[in-house]
Amino acid sequence: xxxxxxxxxxxxxxxxxxxxxxxxxxxxxxxxxxxxxxxxxxxxxxxxxxxxxxxxxxxxxxxxxxxxxxxxxxxxxxxxxxxxxxxxxxxxxxxxxxxxxxxxxxxxxxxxxxxxxxxxxxxxxxxxxxxxxxxxxxxxxxxxxxxxxxxxxxxxxxxxxxxxxxxxxxxxxxxxxxxxxxxxxxxxxxxxxxxxxxxxxxxxxxxxxxxxxxxxxxxxxxxxxxxxxxxxxxxxxxxxxxxxxxxxxxxxxxxxxxxxxxxxxxxxxxxxxxxxxxxxxx
Amino acid sequence: xxxxxxxxxxxxxxxxxxxxxxxxxxxxxxxxxxxxxxxxxxxxxxxxxxxxxxxxxxxxxxxxxxxxxxxxxxxxxxxxxxxxxxxxxxxxxxxxxxxxxxxxxxxxxxxxxxxxxxxxxxxxxxxxxxxxxxxxxxxxxxxxxxxxxxxxxxxxxxxxxxxxxxxxxxxxxxxxxxxxxxxxxxxxxxxxxxxxxxxxxxxxxxxxxxxxxxxxxxxxxxxxxxxxxxxxxxxxxxxxxxxxxxxxxxxxxxxxxxxxxxxxxxxxxxxxxxxxxxxxxxxxxxxxxxxxxxxxxxxxxxxxxxxxxxxxxxxxxxxxxxxxxxxxxxxxxxxxxxxxxxxxxxxxxxxxxxxxxxxxxxxxxxxxxxxxxxxxxxxxxxxxxxxxxxxxxxxxxxxxxxxxxxxxxxxxxxxxxxxxxxxxxxxxxxxxxxxxxxxxxxxxxxxxxxxxxxxxxxxxxxxxxxxxxxxxxxxxxxxxxxxxxxxxxxxxxxxxxxxxxxxxxxxxxxxxxxxxxxxxxxxxxxxxxxxxxxxxxxxxxxxxxxxxxxxxxxxxxxxxxxxxxxxxxxxxxxxxxxxxxxxxxxxxxxxxxxxxxxxxxxxxxxxxxxxxxxxxxxxxxxxxxxxxxxxxxxxxxxxxxxxxxxxxxxxxxxxxxxxxxxxxxxxxxxxxxxxxxxxxxxxxxxxxxxxxxxxxxxxxxxxxxxxxxxxx
Numbered sequence: 001x002x003x004x005x006x007x008x009x010x011x012x013x014x015x016x017x018x019x020x021x022x023x024x025x026x027x028x029x030x031x032x033x034x035x036x037x038x039x040x041x042x043x044x045x046x047x048x049x050x051x052x053x054x055x056x057x058x059x060x061x062x063x064x065x066x067x068x069x070x071x072x073x074x075x076x077x078x079x080x081x082x083x084x085x086x087x088x089x090x091x092x093x094x095x096x097x098x099x100x101x102x103x104x105x106x107x108x109x110x111x112x113x114x115x116x117x118x119x120x121x122x123x124x125x126x127x128x129x130x131x132x133x134x135x136x137x138x139x140x141x142x143x144x145x146x147x148x149x150x151x152x153x154x155x156x157x158x159x160x161x162x163x164x165x166x167x168x169x170x171x172x173x174x175x176x177x178x179x180x181x182x183x184x185x186x187x188x189x190x191x192x193x194x195x196x197x198x199x200x201x202x203x204x205x206x207x208x209x210x211x212x213x214x215x216x217x218x219x220x221x222x223x224x225x226x227x228x229x230x231x232x233x234x235x236x237x238x239x240x241x242x243x244x245x246x247x248x249x250x251x252x253x254x255x256x257x258x259x260x261x262x263x264x265x266x267x268x269x270x271x272x273x274x275x276x277x278x279x280x281x282x
Numbered sequence: 283x284x285x286x287x288x289x290x291x292x293x294x295x296x297x298x299x300x301x302x303x304x305x306x307x308x309x310x311x312x313x314x315x316x317x318x319x320x321x322x323x324x325x326x327x328x329x330x331x332x333x334x335x336x337x338x339x340x341x342x343x344x345x346x347x348x349x350x351x352x353x354x355x356x357x358x359x360x361x362x363x364x365x366x367x368x369x370x371x372x373x374x375x376x377x378x379x380x381x382x383x384x385x386x387x388x389x390x391x392x393x394x395x396x397x398x399x400x401x402x403x404x405x406x407x408x409x410x411x412x413x414x415x416x417x418x419x420x421x422x423x424x425x426x427x428x429x430x431x432x433x434x435x436x437x438x439x440x441x442x443x444x445x446x447x448x449x450x451x452x453x454x455x456x457x458x459x460x461x462x463x464x465x466x467x468x469x470x471x472x473x474x475x476x477x478x479x480x481x482x483x484x485x486x487x488x489x490x491x492x493x494x495x496x497x498x499x500x501x502x503x504x505x506x507x508x509x510x511x512x513x514x515x516x517x518x519x520x521x522x523x524x525x526x527x528x529x530x531x532x533x534x535x536x537x538x539x540x541x542x543x544x545x546x547x548x549x550x551x552x553x554x555x556x557x558x559x560x561x562x563x564x565x566x567x568x569x570x571x572x573x574x575x576x577x578x579x580x581x582x583x584x585x586x587x588x589x590x591x592x593x594x595x596x597x598x599x600x601x602x603x604x605x606x607x608x609x610x611x612x613x614x615x616x617x618x619x620x621x622x623x624x625x626x627x628x629x630x631x632x633x634x635x636x637x638x639x640x641x642x643x644x645x646x647x648x649x650x651x652x653x654x655x656x657x658x659x660x661x662x663x664x665x666x667x668x669x670x671x672x673x674x675x676x677x678x679x680x681x682x683x684x685x686x687x688x689x690x691x692x693x694x695x696x697x698x699x700x701x702x703x704x705x706x707x708x709x710x711x712x713x714x715x716x717x718x719x720x721x722x723x724x725x726x727x728x729x730x731x732x733x734x735x736x737x738x739x740x741x742x743x744x745x746x747x748x749x750x751x752x753x754x755x756x757x758x759x760x761x762x763x764x765x766x767x768x769x770x771x772x773x774x775x776x777x778x779x780x781x782x783x784x785x786x787x788x789x790x791x792x793x794x795x796x797x798x799x800x801x802x803x804x805x806x807x808x809x810x811x812x813x814x815x816x817x818x819x820x821x822x823x824x825x826x827x828x829x830x831x832x833x834x835x836x837x838x839x840x841x842x843x844x845x846x847x848x849x850x851x852x853x854x855x856x857x858x859x860x861x862x863x864x865x866x867x868x869x870x871x872x873x874x875x876x877x878x879x880x881x882x883x884x885x886x887x888x889x890x891x892x893x894x895x896x897x898x899x900x901x902x903x904x905x906x907x908x909x910x911x912x913x914x915x916x917x918x919x920x921x922x923x924x925x926x927x928x929x930x931x932x933x934x935x936x937x938x939x940x941x942x943x944x945x946x947x948x949x950x951x952x953x954x955x956x957x958x959x960x961x962x963x964x965x966x967x968x969x970x971x972x973x974x975x976x977x978x979x980x981x982x983x984x985x986x987x988x989x990x991x992x993x994x
Contacts, residue, residue, distance in 0.1 A: 086803075088775040096799055101777055148776075221418040228417055253518075273414030276459060280419070280519030 023075030031067035050138040050161040055189025058235025075116040081126035115158040123163040138183040205243030252282035290319040317352040335716045346386040357393035402446035403454040416466040422664045432576025434465040435586035460523045460574035467508040483580040501578040503556035510547035603679035627677040715934035725894035727861040732880040739882035743835040758843040774800030810846040811908035817917045818852040819890040832982035853895040854887035857925045892921040893935035900943040915952045
């Protein structure tokens with residue numbers, strides 16, 4: 001995780017805001033709404049409610065966040081959570097320079113200070129004690145206490161918090177605590193309907209309609225296998241990968257084999273079956 | 283060393299002795315011996331060795347083998363002969379003596395197949411791939427099974443055991459795929475789907491002079507239709523199927539078929555078009571079949587469909603009743619009963635946005651769309667696949683009397699009361715060290731519940747050990763995750779001031795500034811899943827059983843403190859057909875009063891067939907995610923079962939099952955009270971993976987202690 005240095009001294013406000021420019025999204029990220037999610041997110045933003053994005057991997061949650069950040073003209077700070085992510089990583093820590101210790105904001109403190117949009121991706125991957133630090137930010141207090149510096153940051157009206165979560169993981173260990181989940185407005189995501197998914201694949205990859213149709217059909221076949229050896233079917237993201245390979249001249253069967261089948265699973269029989277499915281379409 | 287061949291007389295003496303039970307005055311070993319006298323000594327030894335092995339299974343099989351062995355040496359090499367023997371023994375295991383003998387008899391066919399083996403593909407290798415493939419295509423999951431005939435009954439695809447028609451292996455695989463796809467298409471594109479009231483296919487065909495010819499014609503017509511559908515929907519698959527057919531020769535249609543083909547290749551064509559065309563083409567010739575089309579078996583399909591329809595109708599109506607109960611539940615007033623009656627289900631056809639021209643079905647309750655659960659949706663899809671719609675009479679929620687289905691629900695306890703059936707049970711291979719091969723699907727295992735005993739056994743045990751309990755708890759508390767502050771880290775949460783001061787001093791004196799200036803809190807996490815496998819054989823009767831139960835009580839106390847995930851299963855059984863695994867505590871189950879009652883309810887049962895138990899528990903452990911997986915056996919003796927599972931055989935099978943477990947990343951360990959354990963446990967578990975508790979009364983405390991040391 002790269003960390004921008006921000007000194008705690010109170011007079012460096014200008015330096016700080018300069019740094020958030022790099023988090024601003026200038027060009028509109030392509031996003032096709034599947035329901036009311038844009039309106040709901042905007043309403044939650046204006047009402048200062050945190051948002052939970054639920055849905056399988058690769059269905060467009062992160063893209064949606066980028067799109068919303070662009071739409072609401074807020075810098076977007078994304079943290080991909082992992083099981084070694086500590087509260088310190090999120091809030092900040094002291095670092096040592098030649099002669100003194102310097103406080104460095106973590107992404108969370110930085111987002112609060114700069115009124116950015118904070119997006120914690122795959123929140124359940126983080127350690128349980130880590131998720132708790134977002135609690136005071138995620139209810140009506142909207143504050144972030146920083147123990148080590150004794151500061152209490154209060155979030156401005158334009159700060160917003162969103163987390164994402166894939167309920168598909170069956171593991172009990174990777175479930176979101178009630179005390180966490182009940183602070184959020186939940187928006188459910190799923191793979192788009194076939195027609196919409198075709199449109200997305202065409203738009204993102206430049207393959208023609210016939211090819212997009214077959215790719216989407218292929219995704220449907222892999223989704224038929226969910227629960228019979230596959231944890232998830234092919235996501236829209238994988239289809240886009242395959243489509244991109246195809247549009248640069250890779251043979252469709254090879255594109256599906258490398259971008260989809262092998263990406264989905266390591267089970268040789270399942271790979272063989274998925275390859276046969278793609279071969280039956282192309 | 284060049285040994286000379288055994289003479290006929292020597293061989294006869296050996297065979298006479300070995301095959302005595304199946305020899306008589308009319309059937310002597312002399313002709314066998316004469317034939318075997320002519321082969322090399324090493325081959326003679328091979329034959330005698332295998333005769334000895336097969337005799338342990340069945341003497342007649344050994345005789346059949348010896349009689350055909352000389353011929354086998356003419357036709358095949360040693361590995362192929364061994365494969366032939368194992369194949370015949372498998373047939374014997376599964377189907378009995380007569381088919382087993384005839385498997386030995388089909389020596390030439392086997393040799394021919396083996397010669398083709400280089401390019402042949404067996405169904406066993408690819409069955410799972412095909413199952414996944416057709417499930418991916420669309421529709422209800424279909425099983426794939428081996429059968430001499432290639433056909434489908436709409437629930438299972440029956441395919442040949444082995445294909446070697448083509449000279450190249452990939453082509454033989456393609457043939458399998460094409461067969462599976464064609465049969466799948468019959469189920470998906472409605473070859474057996476008829477409007478209600480219309481005569482069934484068998485009835486229609488019976489009206490013809492030669493029903494057999496009519497059947498072949500209708501199959502040819504359907505193949506035209508299905509090929510066209512596959513060409514449209516699955517172009518890559520179609521290409522494969524056609525290329526394959528071209529290797530054999532194209533299928534040519536008589537001129538009279540031209541119009542029929544035109545009609546059948548239209549997107550909307552259905553089985554009714556094929557039926558309508560049949561009379562007009564009946565007098566003409568039947569076109570040659572495609573290499574992948576197999577046969578049409580309408581009776582079997584109708585039978586399977588009928589069975590499924592009845593079952594699914596019942597299930598569907600029950601599911602409706604359940605979902606309407608759930609939605610009506612919050613209103614406890616008396617009116618609700620009459621309200622419920624007026625609740626009306628209906629199904630609406632909605633144009634499918636993804637497949638123009640097709641429909642999806644939406645379930646409505648009182649005019650409002652209902653979101654069916656995943657399994658209900660699967661049920662609806664399966665019904666629509668069979669009938670093309672959901673008929674009115676399906677939409678009546680099952681009444682309170684809908685308990686009928688329970689009658690044919692299979693309760694594991696009942697299995698042994700009536701005739702055997704293996705439905706719903708787990709089948710496991712067993713290692714036969716003499717054959718050096720697995721016996722396939724040899725053991726039938728079921729999970730059953732321990733009958734809970736409502737006695738205060740746990741409280742009694744805790745009271746009995748109250749003197750040592752605090753100590754026990756303390757030791758385990760000490761084991762529990764301790765957080766450790768790591769100093770002098772490159773990265774960390776806090777500044778390590780000691781290190782910093784040191785580094786400053788170093789720097790002042792001109793040395794390099796150390797990078798290790800942080801402290802980091804390391805969380806200690808025990809990521810352990812442990813499976814306890816408790817011997818419930820008859821020999822544990824009395825104080826061993828008590829000691830086992832007490833051990834479990836103390837163990838649960840300890841494990842609850844540690845927070846390790848654990849499961850407890852008891853095992854027993856009698857013969858390979860009745861291996862039983864008693865659930866005491868599953869991984870996902872908390873340590874509740876119920877579990878305590880089950881521990882109290884552990885009673886000695888029958889025998890100990892360990893291999894199959896270990897295989898099943900390995901499977902359960904595989905489903906658990908943990909860094910360390912343990913399989914701990916509490917045992918009082920050697921593996922032993924009624925049907926010859928003892929001595930070397932039992933030990934070798936158990937050993938093999940443990941090797942399989944280790945291969946799956948599981949650490950097996952055995953705690954035994956058998957003082958003779960030294961003779962066999964090291965061979966089974968490995969030199970260090972077992973321990974002997976010589977005094978049964980010490981077992982309860984020892985077990986916890988052993989566990990502690992094991993996971994330190």
